[in-house]
Amino acid sequence: MNDEIRKRPIGYRWRSSTLFIISCIAIALFTETFLYGFIVPILPEILQDRNHVDPSDIQRITYQLLTLYGAVSMVCSVFIGELADRAGTRQTPLIVALGIALVGTFLLAVSTQLWGVFLGRIIQGVGGTAAWIVGFATLRDSIHGRNMGKAFGVINSFVSVGALSGPAVAGMLLELAGYWVTWGSALLVLVIDIIMRLLMLEQRSLKTNSSSSPRSPSISGEASADEDSALLTPGSSTRTYDALKDDRLASTAPPTAQISTLSFYKILFTHPRVLTALLCSVTYSTMLASYNTTIPTHVKFAFDWGSLPTGLLFVGLQGPTIIVSPICGWIRDKVGTRLPATIGFLTLAPLLWLLGAADQKQFPWGRDEESAKAVYIGAAIAIGFVTNLMSSVGTVELTSVVDTLEAQQPGIFGPNGGYSRTYSLSGLSFSIGLLAGPLISGTLADSIGYYQMNIVLASISVAVGMTAFAFLGGKDSLDIDRARQEDPSEDE
Structure with missing residues (x-):
C-alpha cells in the first residue's frame, strides 16, 4: 500500500479529482468559445490596417471568416472523432488540439497577408473543434452517465461566459491597451489551458494502470472518494459503471469483436x-x-x-x-x-x-x-x-x-x-x-x-x-x- 502511494504522481488527489477534471474541460471549452468571438471586434483593424483590405470588402470578408469556422468544424469533426477514439489517452489529443488552436491564433495575430488570416482561422477552427470533441469525451470518462446533465449544464455556463466575454474583452483591450496586448491575452488563455491539460490526470488511465496491482481496489476507492463533488449525487462515484464495464471486458471470453x-x-x-x-x-x-x-x-x-x-x-x-x-x-x-x-x-x-x-x-x-x-x-x-x-x-x-x-x-x-x-x-x-x-x-x-x-x-x-x-x-x-x-x- 505504501509503495503504491509513493508511486503516485505529485498532487495525485487533486489532479485526478472529478472537480479538477471538470474545471479543466470547462476552461478548455470556455477558451474555444472565447476565441470564436474574440476576433469579431478586432477584425476591422486586422483586415484594413494590417492586411490593407478595401473598406468596401470588409463586411463580406468578415462574414466569410465567421462562416469559415463553422464550415471547418463541420468538415473535420467526424475525422477528429475517429482519430481521438483510436488514441490511447484523452490527454494527448487535448494538448494537441489546444496547441493547434494556439498556432492558428498566433497566425491570425501576426498575419499581414489575407491568405494568412484565412489559414489562421482554419487552423483555429480545427483546434477548437478537436478540443470540443475530446473535451466532452474526457468528461464522459470521468462522470457517471446519470450525472451528465448536470456536468453539461455547468459546461454550458462556462461556454456562455466565453461567448459573452470574448468580444467584450477584445474590444476593451484593443481600445485601452493596443493590438498586441489584445492578442497577448488570447494567447495567454491558451497557454494556461495547456498547462491545466498537462496537470490533469485521467481517471480512466489511472484505473487501467492500477488494475494490474492487487492493491488497486484500495487505490481506486481512495481516488473515488475525492472524485465526488457538489456536481455529483452522493455515492455516485465515477468508478461504478466504468469499473463494472472494465471487469466485464476482462472476463469476456472471447472478447466482443470491435x-x-x-x-x-x-x-x-x-x-x-x-x-x-x-x-x-x-x-x-x-x-x-x-x-x-x-x-x-x-x-x-x-x-x-x-x-x-x-x-x-x-x-x-x-x-x-x-x-x-x-x-x-x-x-x-x-x-x-x-x-x-x-x-x-x-x-x-x-x-x-x-x-x-x-x-x-x-x-x-x-x-x-x-x-x-x-x-x-x-x-x-x-x-x-x-x-x-x-x-x-x-x-x-x-x-x-x-x-x-x-x-x-x-x-x-x-x-x-x-x-x-x-x-x-x-x-x-x-x-x-x-x-x-x-x-x-x-x-x-x-x-x-x-x-x-x-x-x-x-x-x-x-x-x-x-x-x-x-x-x-x-x-x-x-x-x-x-x-x-x-x-x-x-x-x-
Whole structure:
C-alpha cells in the first residue's frame, strides 16, 4: 500500500479529482468559445490596417471568416472523432488540439497577408473543434452517465461566459491597451489551458494502470472518494459503471469483436432517439445563429438602436444560460430529455412569434414605440431562459444511447467506447445549424420580412417539439438505460 502511494504522481488527489477534471474541460471549452468571438471586434483593424483590405470588402470578408469556422468544424469533426477514439489517452489529443488552436491564433495575430488570416482561422477552427470533441469525451470518462446533465449544464455556463466575454474583452483591450496586448491575452488563455491539460490526470488511465496491482481496489476507492463533488449525487462515484464495464471486458471470453467505423454510424442511425437528438441539436443551433443574423439589423431599423443597446440585448438573450443551464441539466438527469426538450421547443414558438410581432402595428403594443421595445426585450430575455431546456439535448441523448449499447455488448465500440465519435456527431449537427441558421433566417427576412420569418421559425420549433415528445428518452427510458448499465441482461 505504501509503495503504491509513493508511486503516485505529485498532487495525485487533486489532479485526478472529478472537480479538477471538470474545471479543466470547462476552461478548455470556455477558451474555444472565447476565441470564436474574440476576433469579431478586432477584425476591422486586422483586415484594413494590417492586411490593407478595401473598406468596401470588409463586411463580406468578415462574414466569410465567421462562416469559415463553422464550415471547418463541420468538415473535420467526424475525422477528429475517429482519430481521438483510436488514441490511447484523452490527454494527448487535448494538448494537441489546444496547441493547434494556439498556432492558428498566433497566425491570425501576426498575419499581414489575407491568405494568412484565412489559414489562421482554419487552423483555429480545427483546434477548437478537436478540443470540443475530446473535451466532452474526457468528461464522459470521468462522470457517471446519470450525472451528465448536470456536468453539461455547468459546461454550458462556462461556454456562455466565453461567448459573452470574448468580444467584450477584445474590444476593451484593443481600445485601452493596443493590438498586441489584445492578442497577448488570447494567447495567454491558451497557454494556461495547456498547462491545466498537462496537470490533469485521467481517471480512466489511472484505473487501467492500477488494475494490474492487487492493491488497486484500495487505490481506486481512495481516488473515488475525492472524485465526488457538489456536481455529483452522493455515492455516485465515477468508478461504478466504468469499473463494472472494465471487469466485464476482462472476463469476456472471447472478447466482443470491435465493429468498424461504418458500422458504428449505421448502428447509431438506426435509433430514432439518435436521429431526433441530432435534429434537436441542428434546430437549436439554427435558432441561435438566426438571432445573430437578424436581430442586429432588425433593431437598427425598427428601433434605431446602435451597438450599445444591441449588445445589451444580447446579454439578456445569452446571459440566462450562465445561471439556468446547470438547473436544466439537473432536470434532464432526473426526467430525461423528452420533457425538457418538448417544453422548450413548444414554448419557444410563441416567443419567436412575439419577437417578430413586437413592432407590428396591427397589435396594441406595436402602435407605441416604447411598448414595442419593452415587448421585444421581454421576448428576447424569455427566449434566453427557455433556450436552456433545449441545450445539450443531443449530447445527453447520444451519450445515453451509447452507454446502453456498450453495457449490452461491452467493448463493441472499442477500448475508448466510441465517445469521441459520438460527440463528433453532436458537434457536426451543431455546426450544420450554425451554417443553416444565417442562410435560412437571412433569406426569409429579406424575401418575406422579419415578422413572417419568425412565424416560419416558430412553426419549425413546434414540429421539432412534437418530434422530441414522440422519440426522445423520457423518465421510463432513463430508468431502462440505467438498469441496462447495471445489468445488461435485463430486457426492455
